[in-house]
Amino acid sequence: MPELPDVEGFRQVLVSCAQGKVIRRVDVRDAGVLHGVSARRLREALEGRRFTEPERHGKWLLARTGGPTLLLHFGMTGRLLCARPGDAVEAHDRVLFGLGGDRQLRYRDQRKLQGLWLADDDSGVARLLDRQGPDALAVGREDFEAALSARRGHIKTALTDQSVLAGLGNLLADEILWRAGLHPRTRADGLSETERRHLYTHMRRTLRSAVTAGCVPPRDAWLTGHRDDPDPMCPRCGTHLRRSRLAGRGTVWCPRCQPEGT
Secondary structure, three states, X not given: OOOHHHHHHHHHHHHHHHOOOEOOEEEEOOHHHEXXXXXXXXXXXXXXXXXXOOEEEOOEEEEOOOOOEEEEEOXXXXXXXXXXXXXXXXXXXXXXXXXXXXXXEEEEEOOOOOEEEEEOOHHHHHHHOOOOOOEOOOOOHHHHHHHHHOOOOEHHHHHHOOOOOEOOOHHHHHHHHHHHOOOOOOEHHHOOHHHHHHHHHHHHHHHHHHHHHOOOOOOXXXXXXXXXXXXXXXOOOOOEOEEEEEOOEEEEEOOOOOOOOO
């Protein structure tokens, strides 16, 4: 599933492919990815406008135009890519944005669990993002600590709750908790001030590294690099990793580095 680093990568695709370009044509090949807007309305709102500098909030990408804002959420399988108009259209290319010349921006999504929204102005953007917590890469330490202190559930659940913190998914949460030495079932409101600061530091470091990679990288030194191994071992201590489900999510941790009760 695309998480904050992936969406930041999609933002950079939008910058390099489309920023400053006039939207010549909007070709909706599958209206099933549109939410609250028809294909006709999307074309009328965007054709002739110019993509300006895009923004990202958590897992949301905001494609600004100086007027209406196109909001994209990538769900489980969504992608944004830059193509040429003559390139073959893939079966899962749902919306194509012709930019003139040799550039075409494509929203590709196999499962169509999320998609595209249109906001007429900033108040419309605010309404769509109303239930989102602060962006995980931009949040300050004090706001981060306050958000966790107000939660009574498990820390893994809090980190992946987009209303608490926007942008973290399953892979990032497991990676950050492993680095911080915290068991995923640790109570969020039971963390000490030192533990909260330690967690914040590791979240920032993990996100910066992942954003540079454009994804949550499966590196040998990362938990992510071993979670799908047939017999996964902790890259730090060599202990067999444990698997379980927490709040419906597959969760991986090291029983030695992240002892329960921490």
